[in-house]
Amino acid sequence: MTGAAVRALAFLAGAAVVALPAAPPAAAAPPAAAAPPLAATSPPATVKGTPTAKGPATAKSSPRARTSPADARDREPNPKACVHNDPALERPTAQQAAAAPWPRDMLRYDQAWTYTRGARVTVAVVDSGVDAAHEQLTGHVVTGSDITGGSVRPGGTTDCFGHGTAVAGIIAARPLPGRGVVGIAPEATIRPVRESWGIDDNGHATTSTADALLLAMRTAIDSGAGVVNVSITVADVELRAEQRKAFNDIAQYASDRNVLIVAASGNRSQYTRLRDQTFTTYPARLATWYRNVIAVSGVTADGAVDRDAVTGPFVTVAAPDQGFLSTLEHGGLVAVSGTSYAAPMVSGLAALLRSRFPTATAADIRARITATADHPSTRLPNPSVGYGVINPLAAVTAVLPPPDTATPQAVPVGPLQVPTDPHARLGRAALAAGGGVVAVTALLWSWVLVARRGRRRRWRPGRSLAGPPSPAPSPVGRAPAQPPVGR
Numbered sequence: 001m002t003g004a005a006v007r008a009l010a011f012l013a014g015a016a017v018v019a020l021p022a023a024p025p026a027a028a029a030p031p032a033a034a035a036p037p038l039a040a041t042s043p044p045a046t047v048k049g050t051p052t053a054k055g056p057a058t059a060k061s062s063p064r065a066r067t068s069p070a071d072a073r074d075r076e077p078n079p080k081a082c083v084h085n086d087p088a089l090e091r092p093t094a095q096q097a098a099a100a101p102w103p104r105d106m107l108r109y110d111q112a113w114t115y116t117r118g119a120r121v122t123v124a125v126v127d128s129g130v131d132a133a134h135e136q137l138t139g140h141v142v143t144g145s146d147i148t149g150g151s152v153r154p155g156g157t158t159d160c161f162g163h164g165t166a167v168a169g170i171i172a173a174r175p176l177p178g179r180g181v182v183g184i185a186p187e188a189t190i191r192p193v194r195e196s197w198g199i200d201d202n203g204h205a206t207t208s209t210a211d212a213l214l215l216a217m218r219t220a221i222d223s224g225a226g227v228v229n230v231s232i233t234v235a236d237v238e239l240r241a242e243q244r245k246a247f248n249d250i251a252q253y254a255s256d257r258n259v260l261i262v263a264a265s266g267n268r269s270q271y272t273r274l275r276d277q278t279f280t281t282y283p284a285r286l287a288t289w290y291r292n293v294i295a296v297s298g299v300t301a302d303g304a305v306d307r308d309a310v311t312g313p314f315v316t317v318a319a320p321d322q323g324f325l326s327t328l329e330h331g332g333l334v335a336v337s338g339t340s341y342a343a344p345m346v347s348g349l350a351a352l353l354r355s356r357f358p359t360a361t362a363a364d365i366r367a368r369i370t371a372t373a374d375h376p377s378t379r380l381p382n383p384s385v386g387y388g389v390i391n392p393l394a395a396v397t398a399v400l401p402p403p404d405t406a407t408p409q410a411v412p413v414g415p416l417q418v419p420t421d422p423h424a425r426l427g428r429a430a431l432a433a434g435g436g437v438v439a440v441t442a443l444l445w446s447w448v449l450v451a452r453r454g455r456r457r458r459w460r461p462g463r464s465l466a467g468p469p470s471p472a473p474s475p476v477g478r479a480p481a482q483p484p485v486g487r
Contacts, residue, residue: 078201082160082329092325092333100180101324102301103345109184109352109392116396118185118351120358123171123227124220125344126213127164128199130192131329132157134165136173136181137190144192145219147212152219156192159329161199164192166336167231169327170344171351181325181333184348184392185355193220195232210234210243210282214250217261217283221254226354226362228259229347231340233266233281233310235274247282251290260350260362261286264343265297266310280312288314292362294350294369297385298322298342305384309339316366317373318385319345349392356396372398 104110124144132141146155159165168190173183195216196208213232220228236244254261266281284295295314298306298321305311306321322337346369353365360368370381372395373388381387 076158077160077197077199077206079160081199081201081203083162083199083203092335094178097179097181097325097333103320103324104180104182106301106303106320107184107345107390107392109349110182112352112392112396113186116185116352116356118172118188118348118355121185121227121351121354122189122191122223122225123185123229123347123351124191124193124223124225125164125168125171126193126195126216126220126228126230126232127167128161128196129156129159129164129194130168130190131159131165131327132192133331134169134327134329135331136176136179136183136327137165137168140172140174140188141168141190141192144194145216145223146194147215147219148194148197150212152215156194159192160197162328162334163198163231163340164194165329166326166334167229167340167344168192170336170341171229171348173327179333181327184345185351188348188351188355191220191223191225193223208232210239211246213283214243214246217250218253221250221257221259226259227347227350228254228261229344230261230263230283231343233264233284235266235271235279235281236285237274237276237279239282244282247286248289251283251286251293255290255292255362258362259292260354260365261290261293262343262347262350263287263293263295264339265295265312265315267308267338268310269308271310279310280314281310284310285314287316291366294346294366295386296339296343296346298339299385299389303389306339306342309342309384311384313381313383315381315383315386317346317369317387318342318389346390349390349395352392352396368395368398368400371400 122142129146130141130144131137141157143154144156145152147153169181169183171183172185172188172190173181174186175182193216195212197206200206213230213234217228217230239247251261261283263284263286265284268277271277271279283293287293287295294316297309297311297315297318299318300306301320301323305318309321319342321339321342324336324341325333326336326341328334349369350365353360353368357364357368369390370387372391373386374391375388376382376385
């Protein structure tokens with residue numbers, strides 16, 4: 001893949017972005033759960049994944065755009081404007097296509113296939129759609145949903161933009177002779193949810209909305225998928241208070257339905273417009289509060305943190321995010337880069353785990369992924385990589401203790417008994433045991449002495465210990481007999 005090809009698809013450089021007008025910062029704690037309001041009333045937002053080096057261009061900023069943002073979302077763009085028809089796009093050579101991507105060597109996820117390949121698990125991909133006709137995805141992409149018109153309708157199985165197809169390939173691309181590209185969970189099923197076409201008739205990025213993203217996530221959760229991949233981000237400082245609450249509500253909605261959400265952390269290069277660079281992103285930030293959400297940052301081939309990745313205490317784990325190939329619509333392959341492509345690495349692993357441990361909850365899956373990650377030698381979680389880079393083989397094979405589900409006992413009413421000092425009890429017990437040993441030892445030595453004296457006397461009765469016997473009393477009135485003299 002040449003530099004021109006990478007520049008032509010620089011949208012494969014991170015999570016799609018939702019750009020919104022500034023709003024007051026959010027409260028620290030999430031609001032109470034509720035079914036989220038999903039009316040499409042939020043301001044326009046840019047979808048990440050476009051042919052520009054510094055992030056997507058909005059329809060508003062494009063002087064050649066002939067349609068309004070709303071019109072661009074209501075219908076499919078002209079096929080001539082689709083990414084795969086871009087003459088600047090250069091295809092990888094046969095040698096490049098056959099080479100195993102470096103994340104496969106780093107993560108060794110093919111070794112986990114001895115135990116599971118992700119069968120019977122559906123992963124919903126909230127994105128620009130997925131090309132169901134791609135030869136490495138054919139037969140494993142089911143009809144999904146399209147919400148680009150403001151309502152939910154069947155669709156999503158085509159992809160003019162290419163972003164969603166690349167994400168799906170990382171999760172579940174099937175092996176194909178002559179190609180090194182293969183998904184982490186090659187037997188998983190993909191259900192696309194098109195949140196935006198991502199491109200207009202002129203090949204420029206179109207806009208999306210935060211409410212459209214919420215609707216797409218709600219649709220994915222309701223579809224029956226066990227895992228939802230979201231490679232679209234929005235800065236927290238650009239959300240209104242009610243939108244932040246709606247994101248929290250959608251996370252709880254997913255938790256109540258045992259659905260795991262895997263979200264990209266985003267790329268800083270697409271938020272250079274923000275004065276405050278301490279921002280976080282949604283829905284990734286939800287991982288701070290909800291155990292069914294995983295926020296994913298990126299690492300490079302040498303294991304270093306991707307400097308462009310948005311990081312912070314909300315990050316759960318990290319995965320490879322640049323310099324490898326994935327699937328492109330119409331059977332192609334393309335080099336990808338950015339946290340958009342780290343997230344599906346984790347979604348693929350989650351599919352393996354949900355297949356191998358079908359009774360595990362979404363929270364259990366997250367706990368297994370974090371417990372078996374290659375932890376950094378720092379305090380956990382690390383703000384750049386969370387609990388570390390994922391380790392698929394360890395996650396699939398590790399024997400972990402069951403989750404703590406004990407119910408706390410009520411405190412008894414009334415005065416509490418003063419506990420006895422356990423050390424004192426141990427001391428008394430030791431003293432008693434020691435005295436018993438001494439007594440038994442003394443008894444044994446006494447028996448030895450008695451036995452020795454008995455053997456010397458040939459077991460005859462011994463002398464009284466009180467001295468010689470006293471003479472018998474003389475009869476009254478008679479003198480004791482005298483021994484004879486001179487005899």
